[in-house]
Amino acid sequence: MTGFEASAVTQFFAGLIAAGLYVAAYLSFVRLLRFPRNWVALGPSAVATTGFLVALTLAWVSLSGHDLDTIGLDIIGLAVSAAFIIVIFAIVAAPGIAFRPANRGVEFLAKHAEHAGLWLLAPALAAGLAVPNLKLQAMLAAAMMIEMSWSLRQHLAGRRRRLHSFNDSDLAVLETQAGGDLEAFRRRHGIRELVLSGDNVSWRGCSKNTPPCPFNLYVNRLGLNTAPCCREHMREICHYVADRLRDMGAVYWLEGGSLLGAVRENGTLLDWKDDIDISVLLDAEMSWDRLSAGLSKRCRRDGFFIDLFERKNLISISFDAPKSWLFRWERYRLRGEIRVDVALYRKAISHGETVLERQSHKGAMAVTESGGYGVPQEIVLPTSTIDFLGGTFDCPHDPEAYLRVLYGEFKDVEYTYLDPAAAETRQQADLQ
Numbered sequence: 087m088t089g090f091e092a093s094a095v096t097q098f099f100a101g102l103i104a105a106g107l108y109v110a111a112y113l114s115f116v117r118l119l120r121f122p123r124n125w126v127a128l129g130p131s132a133v134a135t136t137g138f139l140v141a142l143t144l145a146w147v148s149l150s151g152h153d154l155d156t157i158g159l160d161i162i163g164l165a166v167s168a169a170f171i172i173v174i175f176a177i178v179a180a181p182g183i184a185f186r187p188a189n190r191g192v193e194f195l196a197k198h199a200e201h202a203g204l205w206l207l208a209p210a211l212a213a214g215l216a217v218p219n220l221k222l223q224a225m226l227a228a229a230m231m232i233e234m235s236w237s238l239r240q241h242l243a244g245r246r247r248r249l250h251s252f253n254d255s256d257l258a259v260l261e262t263q264a265g266g267d268l269e270a271f272r273r274r275h276g277i278r279e280l281v282l283s284g285d286n287v288s289w290r291g292c293s294k295n296t297p298p299c300p301f302n303l304y305v306n307r308l309g310l311n312t313a314p315c316c317r318e319h320m321r322e323i324c325h326y327v328a329d330r331l332r333d334m335g336a337v338y339w340l341e342g343g344s345l346l347g348a349v350r351e352n353g354t355l356l357d358w359k360d361d362i363d364i365s366v367l368l369d370a371e372m373s374w375d376r377l378s379a380g381l382s383k384r385c386r387r388d389g390f391f392i393d394l395f396e397r398k399n400l401i402s403i404s405f406d407a408p409k410s411w412l413f414r415w416e417r418y419r420l421r422g423e424i425r426v427d428v429a430l431y432r433k434a435i436s437h438g439e440t441v442l443e444r445q446s447h448k449g450a451m452a453v454t455e456s457g458g459y460g461v462p463q464e465i466v467l468p469t470s471t472i473d474f475l476g477g478t479f480d481c482p483h484d485p486e487a488y489l490r491v492l493y494g495e496f497k498d499v500e501y502t503y504l505d506p507a508a509a510e511t512r513q514q515a516d517l518q
């Protein structure tokens with residue numbers, strides 16, 4: 087092999103490693119988004135892993151030489167690769183962060199999340215041509231291939247959406263929030279699911295194999311009712327999870343907004359519900375390991391996505407079918423999902439009283455002696471049953487007392503949108 091050929095082979099592998107490091111950093115970062123999407127604080131080890139992979143990518147791209155004496159730093163290569171990673175990661179994270187009230191830049195990126203990565207194609211090409219650093223070029227090529235593949239897959243999956251019709255109340259809320267001009271509202275907020283033809287208003291709805299309707303925006307920010315397709319899928323996954331918990335012999339009950347719908351709205355979902363809440367009691371027979379392993383096995387078998395947060399005592403089960411590895415975590419780049427939050431409780435003694443205790447805050451549930459959140463045991467156990475979504479579910483022994491612990495006067499309707507203006511408009515519409 088000539089010297090030239092040897093150096094070409096070395097360069098090829100150096101480029102391949104740069105691309106591989108970027109892919110690893112990207113996947114690690116995408117997976118990190120599961121925390122904000124489930125309202126859970128970032129896990130320190132997950133943050134450290136992502137940070138390490140990003141640092142390693144930047145170092146590999148910008149450093150050259152064989153030992154400390156010959157080491158060289160390509161400052162421009164470092165600046166360009168760091169800038170690209172920051173911008174791409176901002177685009178990737180925007181949908182997960184925009185769930186909370188966000189600034190305009192984040193909302194803009196979230197709104198264009200499906201194709202914003204493609205805006206970087208031209209700058210990446212220019213940077214690749216201008217900076218003679220093969221490792222940088224390989225990293226940029228890998229990043230752009232991922233963004234093109236993501237956009238293409240979102241585009242193709244979106245075409246599988248089917249039309250659904252609105253009921254009168256959904257339509258009235260939509261028209262009120264739109265101030266009467268549906269077309270302008272659709273364009274202003276980029277609501278691609280809304281189909282207007284003549285007097286006919288319909289919704290290009292989600293399914294198990296399409297991206298979900300972007301709840302974050304439509305329900306929590308714009309104050310619309312949950313879309314008809316999403317409501318149907320929430321019903322299906324709620325029955326699915328409760329049936330599996332029953333199969334496993336778990337003690338469970340409807341929680342939070344789902345229990346509120348069952349009690350106050352005669353067994354239906356609240357109009358603007360964006361998830362289903364179910365709680366499970368952990369004890370000697372139903373340990374975390376047994377519950378998480380049992381649910382994981384069943385969800386994998388039946389095509390539901392499951393996320394486990396052991397430190398938070400939370401399991402989240404989503405309606406979308408798990409993708410093959412490599413693409414699995416990219417679901418966290420989407421702007422919504424249909425899911426059941428399974429919160430776990432344990433028995434504890436707090437201030438001389440037996441309570442059922444959870445780790446995460448819920449409504450106005452009191453803080454326990456050990457720093458968790460608790461509800462008196464006798465309000466929950468033995469569980470009772472209640473009609474919900476066309477079936478019978480287990481619920482707390484005294485559901486009204488439970489709801490008072492969470493929400494106080496739960497019979498007064500509270501508009502829990504993140505956008506106060508949308509809540510105000512919605513309240514006015516309901517008063518008419």
Ligand SMILES: [Zn+2]
Pocket residue numbers: 291292293298299313314315316317
């Ligand atoms: Zn939907």
